Amino acid sequence: MFGRSRSWVGGGHGKSSRNIHSLDHLKYLYHVLTKNTTVTEQNRNLLVETIRSITEILIWGDQNDSSVFDFFLEKNMFVFFLNILRQKSGRYVCVQLLQTLNILFENISHETSLYYLLSNNYVNSIIVHKFDFSDEEIMAYYISFLKTLSLKLNNHTVHFFYNEHTNDFALYTEAIKFFNHPESMVRIAVRTITLNVYKVDNQAMLHYIRDKTAVPYFSNLVWFIGSHVIELDNCVQTDEEHRNRGKLSDLVAEHLDHLHYLNDILIINCEFLNDVLTDHLLNRLFLPLYVHSLENPDKGGERPKISLPVSLYLLSQVFLIIHHAPLVNSLAEVILNGDLSETYTKPAQDAPRSSAKPSIRCFIKPTETLERSLEMNKHKGKKRMQKRPNYKNVGEEEDEERGSAEDAQEDAEKTKGTEGGSKSMKTSGEREEIEMVIMKLGKLSEVATAGASVQEQNTTDEEKSAATSSENAQWSRPFLDMVYHALDSPDDDYHALFVLCLLYAMSHNKGMDPEKLKRIQLPVPSEAEKTTYNHLLAERLIRIMNNAAQPDGRIRLATLELSCLLLKQQVLTSSGCVIKDVHLACLEGAREESVHLVRHFYKGEEIFLDMFEDEYRSMTIKPMNVEYLMMDASILLPPTGTPLTGIDFVKRLPCGDVEKTRREKFPEAEFLVQRAIRVFFMLRSLSLQLRGEPETQLPLTREEDLIKTDDVLDLNNSDLIACTVITKDGGMVQRFLAVDIYQMSLVEPDVSRLGWGVVKFAGLLQDMQVTGVEDDSRALNITIHKPASSPHSKPFPILQATFVFSDHIRCIIAKQRLAKGRIQARRMKMQRIAALLDLPIQPTTEVLGFGLCSTSSQHLPFRFYEQCRRGSSDPTVQRSVFASVDKVPGFAVAQCINQHSSPSLSSPSPPFASGSPGGSGSTSHCDSGGSSSAPSATQSPADAPTTPEQPQPHLDQSVIGNEVDVNSKPSKNSSARSSEGETMHLSPSLLPAQQPTISLLYEDTADTLSVESLTLVPPVDPHSLRALSGISQLPAMAAADSETPAEGAVSPEPAGPTEH
Amino acid sequence: MAYAYLFKYIIIGDTGVGKSCLLLQFTDKRFQPVHDLTMGVEFGARMITIDGKQIKLQIWDTAGQESFRSITRSYYRGAAGALLVYDITRRDTFNHLTTWLEDARQHSNSNMVIMLIGNKSDLESRREVKKEEGEAFAREHGLIFMETSAKTASNVEEAFINTAKEIYEKIQEGVFDINNEANGIKIGPQHAATNASHGGNQGGQQAGGGCC
DSSP states (O other): OTTTTGGGSTTOOOSTHHHHSSHHHHHHHHHHHHHTOSOOTTTHHHHHHHHHHHHHHHHHHHHHOTHHHHHHHHTTHHHHHHHHHHTTOOHHHHHHHHHHHHHHHHHOOOHHHHHHHHTTSHHHHHHHSOOOTTSHHHHHHHHHHHHHHHHTOOTTTHHHHEETTTTEEHHHHHHHTTTTOSSHHHHHHHHHHHHHHHHSOOHHHHHHIIIIIIHHHHHHHHHHHHHHHHHHHHHHHTOSTTTTHHHHHHHHHHHHHHHHHHHHHHHHTOHHHHHHHHHHHIIIIIIIIIGGGGSOTTSSTTSOOOOHHHHHHHHHHHHHHOOOHHHHHHHHHHHHHSOOSSSOOOTTOOSOOSOOOHHHHOOOOOSSOHHHHHHHHHHHHHHHTTSSOOTTOSSOOHHHHHHHHHHHHHHHHHHHHSSTTHHHHHOGGGHHHHHHHHHGGGGHHHHHHHHHHHHHTTOOHHHHHHHHHSTTOOSOOHHHHHHHHHTTOSSOSHHHHHHHHHHHHHHTOTTSOHHHHHTTTOOOTTOOOOSOOOHHHHHHHHHHHHHHTSTTOOOOHHHHHHHHHHHHHHHEETTEEOOOHHHHHHHHHHHHHHHHHHHTTOOSOHHHHHHHHHHHHHHHHSOOOHHHHTTOGGGGSOOOOOGGGOOOGGGSOOOSOHHHHHHTTOOHHHHHHHHHHHHHHHHHHHHHHHHTOOOOSOSSSOGGGSOOTTOEEEOTTSOOEEEEEEETTSOEEEEEEEEOSSEEEEEEEOSSSTTEEEEEEEEEGGGEEEEEETTEEEEEEEEEEEOOSSSSSOOEEEEEEEEEOSSHHHHHHHHHHHHHHHHHHHHHHHHHHHHHTTOOOOOHHHIIIIIIIIIIHHHOTTOOHHHHHHHTTOTTOOOOSOOOOBOOTTOOOOOOGGGGGOTTSOTTSOOOSOSOSOOHHHHHHHHHHTTTTHHHHHHHHHHHHHHHHTTHHHHHHHOOSHHHHHHTHHHHHHHHHHHHHHHHHHHHHHHHHHHHHSTTOOHHHHHHHHHHHHHHSOOOOHHHHHHHGGGOSOTTSOGGGGGHHHHHHHTTTTHHHHTO | OOOSEEEEEEEESSTTSSHHHHHHHHHOTTSOOBTTBOOOOSEEEEEEEETTEEEEEEEEEOTTOTTOHHHHHHHHHTOSEEEEEEETTOHHHHHTHHHHHHHHHHHSOTTOEEEEEEEOTTOGGGOOSOHHHHHHHHHHHTOEEEEOBTTTTBTHHHHHHHHHHHHHHHHHHTOSOTTOGGGSEEEOTTOSSTHHHHTTTTTTTSOTTSOO
16 A cells, blocks of 8 residues: 555656645744644634645655655654644544544555654554544544554554553554444444454564453454344344345344454464454354254243244354354364264363353353453553463353363363464463463363253154164264254245255365264265265255256255255265265156256247246356355245245245236246246256266357357358448448358458358347338348346347348348348257257247247237248238337337338238237237238147147156157147247236346337337236136146136137237 | 435545545545645545535545455445546556456445546556446446546546435435445434535535535
């Protein structure tokens, strides 16, 4: 920070400033100060300006002329400041002084200048000055001043602040008094100051910190954190319908802040400070409050407790954030083993001590305020000559003294084995006191024993058998049993998610001793060799996966993803997979279920493809970050299916009540599709990995298969259309347009080879949008969007240009080719998805003829291309005012009237069915009207097989083997189609809301578009749906399926108006 | 010193981009920027007026605290606005924006208004980052953008005030929960009625940290 802004001064020379910034001017200001030693109403402004100017000159002097500093010191000008301050001269002067000091210390770049300023102890006098801290501005300036000073601390400057002889360290002790200040910025500043202090490697100072301040500060801090935790728990308990989420998320963030702060202290790695802190955290917070809340809620009534989910959640956060080995190992030891009395090899620790001292492990309020403790300590320190530093004199019981001597001895031996404290042992003179610090670490065994005995009698049979099924589980592990038990909840995954996070966090914690985890057979991710794994856990994980793949599964995606992670972590080794066949078979069963789940939603709709690819993209781009997951307070509330709460979709459940959501116009249907797709991806990937097979089919578009800019292509057999490309910024180039399977490209001839071309641009046809140009029949507007890569970035156009062709015929040809290419590209991908889902690949005409027309045309008027193809042979077809061919989903562009004027062109030319874009009724009119042959086309294939095959989805569920697949090919077809039928009713709610997420929007048109498509695509009347739901033929199916009946009834309905 | 609202800002960005200078320049104009003197400050407050309402801005510079994760995290969370500053004469400071932004988005409340600032616009001859690049970055990430010079005071005022306006609008729209101080917004002590009259004299007589 020193002189960090100097570099850009640029060495210019001041003009009028010259005389202001000079020694002479300082002398003048000094004169002013001497004349105005008393602050009065009259000279206040003068004084303030004088002080301000002095600051300026001092900074200038620091940067330009050191004689300024000499003068400042010589005249002892700091005394004037102090003198003014002490006159209670009011906030105006106070704030000015504090600002001056801030600027002064912030901008001083020369060490020597700094020493000068600090040398007379005036700064300490200012620090201890009793400002009016009730004034928020003074408070803010004051704490900033301390923070600025703390940033200047180092091994040299610390002596100006810490006085060994008087045991004074005002900067630190004054700052920590504000550790629980209501203003968050003040608390943050206090934390910064403490960290800056701890960072200074000065033994004497650190000993002072530990002996005189650590216990008061840490015990108060721990109490402060604990109080927040209890408030947090209350917030969860009293929540109704997620109304507390705002407050809850603050409390969670606050807890995280605390943990990060504690971790920041711990990683400074000041060992004996860490020991005190670890002791307090374990014995006064984590164990008594968090871990003990894992036990049966009926037990231990009088102690403060938090609920099981909150405790699991907070413990996960602890393990995710804090990696300090002594702390995490002690904590994990209690959670995982509970009972330390046997098997464990750590020396001298297993003998349970009879003299359990509950006072030590309690979550209790410190008996006196931090301020008072600090006073007392200072006082005592002077009296008792530090012979026996009683850093623990706060909140101590008498028996502490009694036991401490023997504890100290025992612990001295113990410490040799532990990471913490061994170094501090060497500082011989201080031996005694250090031992006292460390001793608490050893007491964990008691905690564990106590916990275990309490738990023992209420361990259920199931838990017992669960415990024993693991091969080396001969001991009782009550907390662990609780943890496993929480994985079993049949109703939802509320607890399971936390348990998985906790296990994940423990196993990924860098400070964790791998041996600890091995004993519950939870290997750390990096472990190379493993031959066995925790069957108990694996089976539970697979059960979760299986559950998630059910249509009515009550498993959130986040839970599923974590299960997959943990399972992989258990069974995958560098040399292969050690999973047992039976487990793999179960897993395959779950995967198979997930295929059925997606198949159920598979349809010819464009939106399905976009969703499919979007989901894959966002899953690979943004893999789960457990730490981020555990930062989200919303998962603390019981999982909800209510979509309106705005909970991220990996963290919520499907909503059973489709009608409710429909009324609220939330895209629940979209969620169901996305969810199914995600489940499928996750289980597919897991299955492939466990079987050691590479993924060959996903993603559908692979970068390496695509034509890229600057590729040189042989275009001898390609159809090229010359055109002029006018980009948005006015650029104009001559190019040839070529259409490939998946892409369109703009090439220019290769000068070296005849018939070859260099690609200047290539873009995916599927993401392309082509529209005519209103007043130019030779031109097309073409936009290609790149799908959004992150939720914060918007999809942006990689091409946005007008293509001008030599005549309107070529223009039409180009348009057709692009449009056809787009359809083909999408169709190819849909077929590949079909292959992924083990669906029979249908001839393209069939897909188009039935799938797309019957479904998408129903409610997606802008996706009318195929329909038009057939419609064009139909004389009754109305010409549309909309004439654009290709629209991306959610993109109803309504004003390409120009196309209108060239109606007589070949069959694919798009006569749009609808006459008016408004009115909800007209949409269904136009759709069916656009294909007067459509009703028959739609229904003849669909109706006939549908009736007998309505129950097909049931069959689907039970289908397991492939042989059934083969046999049921036609029925599969129709089941796919029947689910397409559902889309018709899914789509209205799907569409308007789909817009923000769909990748192809661009901002300029977003507004009009959403209005547009809302009018074009009227939502299905909820009443008719509700009325129809009575005839559900698939009552067993979950939310999505409850829409199925509507298909049977609604789809023929438009046939009526069609004939109008 | 009555105010209707208090907005807390933070200033983030690489070291040396002129954050504390911007802050001082905005909060205390008595410190005239001159050629042979650069100075900054890590905290400042100032009263501004938006829509006839007195609004106090409290700005906290996070410089020097980057090494502590807990600190940056907490700062983000407690702020209603953030000025993300880079130096137009140093490409690397621009390249680091993504990281800063990720951090900010991760830790801040989702409503925090972020203003992107290309500082040192007076050093045109040494410019390494084009204005268009800054604009494009801002557009892509949904930020407000402005080039400033703490040196010539160009746009400094606007940068802070526009951010405040944006926050104010969000309050009007009900996006911010103003009763939750964790959002970096505080309602004034006597925000009942009396803000128009005596906040009016622009705080010139107010303490040094104020404006003048």
